[in-house]
Amino acid sequence: MSKSYDAIVIGGGHNGLINAAYLARAGKKVLVLERRHLVGGAAVTEEIFPGFKFSEFSYVVSLLRPEIIRELELPKHGLEILPLPSTFTPLENGDYIAFWDDHEETRKEIYRHSPRDADAYDEYGRLMYHIAKAVRPILSMIPGDPTSLSPRDLKSLLQLGRHMQNLGEERFYDLYKLMTSSSADYLDEWFETDGLKGTKAASGIIGTFLGPRSPGTAYVLLHHYMGEIDGAFRAWGFAKGGTGGISEALANAARAQGAEIRCNAPVAHILVKNGRAVGVALDNGDELYANTIVSSLDPKRTFLKLIAEQELPSDFVHDIRRYKTRGSSGKVNLALDGLPKFTAMADAVRMSALRGAISISPSVEHLERAYDDAKYGNFSRRPYMDMIIPSLIDPGMAPPGKHVASIFVQYAPYTLNGGWNPSTSSGQASPREAFGDAVINTLAEFAPNIKDIILYRQVLTPWDVEQITGLTEGNIFAGELALHQLFFLRPSPQWANYRTPVKNLYQCGSGTHPGGGIMGAGGRLAAMEILKHGAG
Amino acid sequence: MLQGTPFHPRTAALCQGRNWRRWSKYVVAGSYELSPEREYWAIRNSAALLDVTPLYKYLFSGRDAARVVNRIVTRNVEKCAVHQVMYTPWCNEHGQVLDDGTVARLDENVFRVTSADPNYRWFCENAYGFDVHLQDVSDTTAALALQGPLSREILKQSADANLDALGYFRLTPARLRNIRVTISRTGYTGDLGYEIWCEAQDALALWDTLMEVGDAYGITPTGILALDMARIEAGLILIDKENFVGKRALVQEKQRGFEWQFMGLDVEWESLEEIYARKGLHPQLPMTAWRASTPLYVENKQVGYASSGVWSPLLKKYIALAHLRKPHFEPGYWVDMEVTVEHERQTARARVVKLPFLELERKRK
Numbered sequence: 001m002s003k004s005y006d007a008i009v010i011g012g013g014h015n016g017l018i019n020a021a022y023l024a025r026a027g028k029k030v031l032v033l034e035r036r037h038l039v040g041g042a043a044v045t046e047e048i049f050p051g052f053k054f055s056e057f058s059y060v061v062s063l064l065r066p067e068i069i070r071e072l073e074l075p076k077h078g079l080e081i082l083p084l085p086s087t088f089t090p091l092e093n094g095d096y097i098a099f100w101d102d103h104e105e106t107r108k109e110i111y112r113h114s115p116r117d118a119d120a121y122d123e124y125g126r127l128m129y130h131i132a133k134a135v136r137p138i139l140s141m142i143p144g145d146p147t148s149l150s151p152r153d154l155k156s157l158l159q160l161g162r163h164m165q166n167l168g169e170e171r172f173y174d175l176y177k178l179m180t181s182s183s184a185d186y187l188d189e190w191f192e193t194d195g196l197k198g199t200k201a202a203s204g205i206i207g208t209f210l211g212p213r214s215p216g217t218a219y220v221l222l223h224h225y226m227g228e229i230d231g232a233f234r235a236w237g238f239a240k241g242g243t244g245g246i247s248e249a250l251a252n253a254a255r256a257q258g259a260e261i262r263c264n265a266p267v268a269h270i271l272v273k274n275g276r277a278v279g280v281a282l283d284n285g286d287e288l289y290a291n292t293i294v295s296s297l298d299p300k301r302t303f304l305k306l307i308a309e310q311e312l313p314s315d316f317v318h319d320i321r322r323y324k325t326r327g328s329s330g331k332v333n334l335a336l337d338g339l340p341k342f343t344a345m346a347d348a349v350r351m352s353a354l355r356g357a358i359s360i361s362p363s364v365e366h367l368e369r370a371y372d373d374a375k376y377g378n379f380s381r382r383p384y385m386d387m388i389i390p391s392l393i394d395p396g397m398a399p400p401g402k403h404v405a406s407i408f409v410q411y412a413p414y415t416l417n418g419g420w421n422p423s424t425s426s427g428q429a430s431p432r433e434a435f436g437d438a439v440i441n442t443l444a445e446f447a448p449n450i451k452d453i454i455l456y457r458q459v460l461t462p463w464d465v466e467q468i469t470g471l472t473e474g475n476i477f478a479g480e481l482a483l484h485q486l487f488f489l490r491p492s493p494q495w496a497n498y499r500t501p502v503k504n505l506y507q508c509g510s511g512t513h514p515g516g517g518i519m520g521a522g523g524r525l526a527a528m529e530i531l532k533h534g535a536g
Numbered sequence: 537m538l539q540g541t542p543f544h545p546r547t548a549a550l551c552q553g554r555n556w557r558r559w560s561k562y563v564v565a566g567s568y569e570l571s572p573e574r575e576y577w578a579i580r581n582s583a584a585l586l587d588v589t590p591l592y593k594y595l596f597s598g599r600d601a602a603r604v605v606n607r608i609v610t611r612n613v614e615k616c617a618v619h620q621v622m623y624t625p626w627c628n629e630h631g632q633v634l635d636d637g638t639v640a641r642l643d644e645n646v647f648r649v650t651s652a653d654p655n656y657r658w659f660c661e662n663a664y665g666f667d668v669h670l671q672d673v674s675d676t677t678a679a680l681a682l683q684g685p686l687s688r689e690i691l692k693q694s695a696d697a698n699l700d701a702l703g704y705f706r707l708t709p710a711r712l713r714n715i716r717v718t719i720s721r722t723g724y725t726g727d728l729g730y731e732i733w734c735e736a737q738d739a740l741a742l743w744d745t746l747m748e749v750g751d752a753y754g755i756t757p758t759g760i761l762a763l764d765m766a767r768i769e770a771g772l773i774l775i776d777k778e779n780f781v782g783k784r785a786l787v788q789e790k791q792r793g794f795e796w797q798f799m800g801l802d803v804e805w806e807s808l809e810e811i812y813a814r815k816g817l818h819p820q821l822p823m824t825a826w827r828a829s830t831p832l833y834v835e836n837k838q839v840g841y842a843s844s845g846v847w848s849p850l851l852k853k854y855i856a857l858a859h860l861r862k863p864h865f866e867p868g869y870w871v872d873m874e875v876t877v878e879h880e881r882q883t884a885r886a887r888v889v890k891l892p893f894l895e896l897e898r899k900r901k
């Protein structure tokens with residue numbers, strides 16, 4: 001068992017796999033250790049109910065970096081990303097607002113609600129596109145330390161400055177506003193239609209413990225337009241076979257480069273000798289050694305669970321403790337006997353609407369009220385939901401004629417009043433099932449037949465997310481995407497460049513720049529950094 | 537005015553963008569939705585239903601049918617078993633390709649030949665003096681292509697034939713519900729797929745049955761824009777045999793070494809990025825296939841042309857089909873392909889590759 005590796009990657013989520021693939025591609029002998037029986041982490045497909053495949057956690061690809069698709073030749077290894085062409089929002093008054101992939105169709109639809117908004121929508125889109133274009137290169141850049149005078153850090157900051165300059169003064173102010181406003185305020189400057197603002201604002205709260213009226217939520221609005229720039233690569237869509245399809249393709253790519261992947265291999269702790277990481281110890285007591293250790297776990301798990309505190313500087317430990325990972329999202333996956341009938345869906349748009357995303361975000365107020373519940377430690381009684389029906393996009397997800405639905409839900413606070421698992425003797429109904437009921441009841445307001453067609457329901461709370469994937473507090477992005485936790489601050493100042501206070505220990509997960517979501521940038525950039533500086 | 541095919545009453549109701557394309561004397565849907573993307577993915581991911589009626593269709597029957605067909609096409613039809621289908625080009629006496637299509641042996645002495653262009657006169661001339669009856673059945677035979685990984689499941693649910701036993705490029709007579717059809721395992725997509733042939737009067741019933749049964753399998757009415765994308769990914773095939781019109785000319789050319797070869801091009805992403813970046817743009821990619829002859833250069837000298845190209849959503853590559861002059865057609869060689877960026881001619885580097893771009897196991901399995 002004393003076989004030695006150049007690098008050991010802890011965690012076989014998409015970032016760990018990408019990291020391993022790049023290291024192996026550079027000729028390194030790499031081992032990936034995954035705790036569960038399958039790779040993918042928060043990007044897995046599992047047949048929870050016989051014949052029905054659930055994208056258990058993450059369900060759409062948002063920003064998978066095109067350079068990764070290209071460099072690792074993912075299509076050759078099975079990656080297929082299918083279009084998810086629309087977003088449909090049923091409204092409280094029985095009407096709907098929809099956003100189609102055809103520009104004119106969307107314009108026509110918004111015009112129906114407000115001619116003014118239809119024009120504003122185009123202008124808004126142009127502005128977002130330009131800002132996204134300026135900001136986007138940051139996603140492929142290793143953050144420098146702004147307080148350091150090392151040429152490397154300065155260069156990276158200058159690069160950043162240069163991209164910002166390209167924006168021009170006026171757009172720079174808009175970027176500034178985006179960074180500091182609430183999405184509700186920012187959208188109010190542009191639009192008057194409730195359903196439009198609600199649906200746009202929703203993208204700003206995903207994965208945060210903030211409401212649409214909380215400052216800092218506007219920035220996330222940008223992320224959607226970044227995907228648009230990479231349009232042809234389809235950085236945005238639904239992966240064939242569910243989200244696990246991406247992880248499978250990545251694992252194939254990593255193996256093709258010679259990486260070894262071991263499942264059912266939980267790491268108990270990282271072995272540190274004289275301030276250097278030298279290997280890992282598994283739960284079963286086995287010790288494995290390597291010159292470089294890379295953790296793809298979130299910063300809290302890596303530094304507070306896998307390393308003895310005395311190995312780390314105390315201010316760093318403080319930073320990591322303060323690093324915010326409040327979980328706020330849940331997931332409900334359904335096996336369905338048929339298709340839901342949304343009362344608002346006119347026949348003419350029904351099938352195309354069902355093939356896209358269905359957003360329960362009729363107004364900003366709906367979202368803010370959902371947040372109000374969570375603020376005081378309850379799950380939302382009428383939550384915000386983002387639903388897709390994967391079996392309509394990839395028929396292989398369910399038996400013929402049957403369907404699966406993937407429902408992302410906010411808010412469900414990790415620290416629920418009374419806890420998610422009160423002792424059964426208390427006689428209280430299970431909060432998990434009560435949360436599931438709130439989701440289905442809210443959905444039934446818009447699609448009354450939903451209750452009749454459910455064959456099986458899987459309810460996942462942030463507590464479950466933590467149990468299964470290891471994401472601390474169930475935070476979907478391994479740390480909130482708030483401004484104080486981005487770029488050179490992620491996860492901690494000075495240590496945003498994938499290195500850590502422990503020599504030869506690197507991090508590459510969603511808790512590093514540029515953050516969460518199925519993006520893979522952390523995994524790739526960390527590999528670059530290791531190859532440039534690491535012992536290897 | 538161009539006419540609709542026998543499926544027109546159904547296809548017209550579905551064609552949202554009124555995006556009609558002409559194909560021979562008919563109009564067919566370019567794409568049913570405003571963008572062909574979902575239809576393209578149906579070919580690769582579920583099942584696409586295409587109206588291919590506009591193909592020209594000829595029936596050869598009689599004692600000499602095999603001899604006549606064999607004289608015309610370049611492949612050896614004697615080797616074509618009953619219920620087998622062959623894809624083949626045919627040439628004039630100079631060895632120049634006139635057209636290509638499929639030859640289906642429906643019975644010992646009955647062949648159905650399909651083609652892109654009208655060939656009645658050419659076929660008649662070559663049949664002169666033989667014991668063969670030649671019929672143009674283009675208008676009386678309707679045809680649908682059902683292409684994609686779930687196409688077999690749909691047919692198994694609706695037809696009485698043993699589709700698991702039906703090999704690649706084989707056909708079988710069948711009844712689909714009550715409709716008499718022939719099902720051939722053919723198509724122009726490079727994927728698992730079938731073509732279903734019926735009498736024109738049964739066309740609507742055939743369409744309705746397939747749509748109904750296919751619903752649970754994601755069946756998607758698909759236009760010819762998506763077909764064109766899949767066709768490029770699938771590349772093309774060429775083979776030879778003993779005696780046929782134009783053989784002598786072809787053999788001579790082969791002895792000299794082919795002057796031209798038909799190859800694939802893989803347009804390099806980095807170089808596209810570079811020529812667009814000079815104009816402050818991100819690469820603009822052809823999301824539907826283009827078919828304009830496009831010059832290819834090596835060191836500023838033209839060495840051939842690309843005949844069509846497309847951004848392949850599956851491979852996530854810009855691919856093109858090219859005719860290249862000796863010696864530039866070797867796989868691994870590089871050429872420069874003309875690309876117009878903001879009204880200016882630029883070139884992007886492209887690597888010569890073997891065809892097809894996409895070889896799917898399920899196509900033959």
Ligand SMILES: Cc1cc2nc3c(=O)[nH]c(=O)nc-3n(C[C@H](O)[C@H](O)[C@H](O)COP(=O)(O)OP(=O)(O)OC[C@H]3O[C@@H](n4cnc5c(N)ncnc54)[C@H](O)[C@@H]3O)c2cc1C
Nearest residue numbers: 011013014015035041042058059060267470476510517518
């Ligand atoms: C409910 C939910 C919905 C989401 N929806 C989307 C979405 O639609 N689109 C999107 O882009 N993003 C979404 N996300 C976010 C996205 O899935 C994550 O940001 C991303 O998958 C994280 O990838 P990662 O590789 O950094 O970490 P992870 O996927 O968390 O991978 C870490 C891996 O490490 C393993 N591990 C943990 N501890 C150990 C140990 N001690 N030893 C060995 N292995 C260990 C885990 O089992 C896991 O496989 C969602 C997340 C959740 C939870």
